[in-house]
Amino acid sequence: MKTFNTIISGTGGQGLITLLMVIAESAHLQGLDVKTSELHGLSQRGGSVQAHLRMGEKIYSPLVIKADLVISLELLESLRVLPYSDSKTKFLINCYSFPFTGTFSEEDIKDKIEKYIKGEKYLIPASDFCRRELGQEVVSGIHLLGFAVFNGMIPLEPSIVEKAIKKVVPKKHLDINLKAFRLAKNGN
């Protein structure tokens, strides 16, 4: 297969690394080579975070030049991935805003998403949905991954991703993660 490049963006504390580990584990279980890159420390603490993941036959560099898929856990953060995208890049964006002093309004961000993200894009209220249905927003990344998997936006088998979730997620959080993943099957 052709190498598949994913960028996950969001803010520190949104469960980005768990999501990254689940996708990496899925790729590995599916027999693919995989490499990821992430940042820790000062780059977290509620700041912008991006993680890169590449999977395919043989992967050298862990860094993405052009993404096939962007999973953004926050609205504004999707725009920070623009330099790694083109019209073929698919964007899966959590319709959730973590505002701060001096940022754009949510309307403004959505307008910019509309204007500058040229390819397929899906704004999904994953945080709202997960809070309402599961009582926890932090699984919204896994919910978005479910959306990507069930709609063929990422070359991973649903059953394998479930296996990966079971391997990566600690037991006490497993149920809610599996639910978040499965509930993406019929859309929301």
Added chain:
Amino acid sequence: MKKILLGNEAIVQGALESGVDFVSAYPGTPSSEIGVIFGEIAQKNGVYFEFSTNEKTAMEAAIGASFSGLKCLVAMKNFGLNVASDALIPFCYTGVKGPTVIIVADDPSCWSSGQSEQNTRAFTYTSYIPMLEPADAQEAKDFVKLGFEISEKFKIPVIIRTTTRVAHQRMPVEIGTVKRGNPKGKFIKNVKQFVTMPPRVLEMKDELLEKIEKIRTYAEKSVVNRIEGKGKIGIITSAVSYLYVKEALAELDLNLPILKLGFFNPLPNKKIKKFTKGLKAVLVVEELDGFLEKEVRVLDPKIKVFGKDLIPVSRELGVEKVAMAIAKVTGKRYKMRKGVSLDLPRRYPRLCEGCPYWFVFSAVKELAPKDTVFGGGIGCYMLAGFPPHEIQDYLFCMGSSIGIGHGIKKSTDQKLISFIGDSSFFHSGISGLINAVYNKSNALIIIMDNRITAMTGHQPNPGMGETGMGEEAVAIEIEDIVKACGVKNVRTVDPKNINELKTTIKEFLNKKEVSVIISKRMCALLARRLKR
């Protein structure tokens, strides 16, 4: 069996497979996970682990353990080696008894580092220490094992130098068998090896130089220095740059010979000369300074060498930067991708909700006279420099907020407030405090005691009454230390008692001697975690 591991997890795995006995560390991104993991698993693997007070004490602990025959691992970030180097350099002279590997993590592009974009490779020139540079997580594991082999065979400590993109890279890594450690050794006296008194120290230097030449011969044969492919224009590369070279060649549809070096020191000079012989030109692809390039120029003065003329000295590399350089050397066309880049508002990292530092920063901002100088340091409190606080007028290295503050106080009539965290205070703040008292400063020092080393992900420190392995220990009282340093004006305040905090700040700002406020309240994240 392969398992997906983070580079730092792979380092731990490599040490366990080597049968490590003794591990010491001081946390620092991007190396911190190594200590955290050992804290959890050391005891069940027969390993002794400690978070030391700083990198020098970590290094010294390992030196003592090595002299007692144990197999040792020390882990730190790049700046840590500056602190530890006073002990490291004589350790290269004496050599090891038990094999010792030192992990040093650089951070090109300063993703998680203030201070400087330091290149740890430079230390090989002053210490002669052998240094290996893994490109990925698998090599990180393999090179730790190789490092222990070299250390054992040649009786010398070995540095494994990682960078952020290796330490925080995940990939499937081949898992081998773990060998149980045994943290009980015996110190067998040997003044000839362990005492660096002159003139013996000069004989030691001669022996060290001999060892390095023997290791060079070993490096010539080592598979980690390998040549791939054939052609007239070659590439010499190492560490993570190798990965970018492989991707760049594929992008450009080129097949050029590559010399991939696992050793940075000593270099396999013959292998390098063999590689460049018959080439028309060679491109040296390395991150940060052109150290390898300079070596290649000396080894083969006749060949055309490209390097830092095409590849920047600052900031980490990536496939595109490397592809551009290769394209220029080979006459290929390559265009860097120009994606849309919007001017987006910066999302600053910020103090967590409920963080006790909020109270301190707001009180200080309210009460300090206009001309007050604010000294920052390394830890969560460096967020003082970002909005909404913006009270950080200088930021250097661990412990320096007090030391530099003293110099400013001696040179000006301005008020000065230095911030320092509890872990930084234990790390290297105490000597600065003594200096300030002894030399009659009158800064106000606020020790931001949040009861843990928070920034790097919650590692225990000497103030907490708990060791790196979770054993009970004496909780060292910061106030006792401050008093013992001769500070007359000292008060421990819970910053949530905002009135007491403010009264104390006002009072202490007008003192004629050094004054210290210990703002003592647990990190909010930790408090929430303990509640659960």
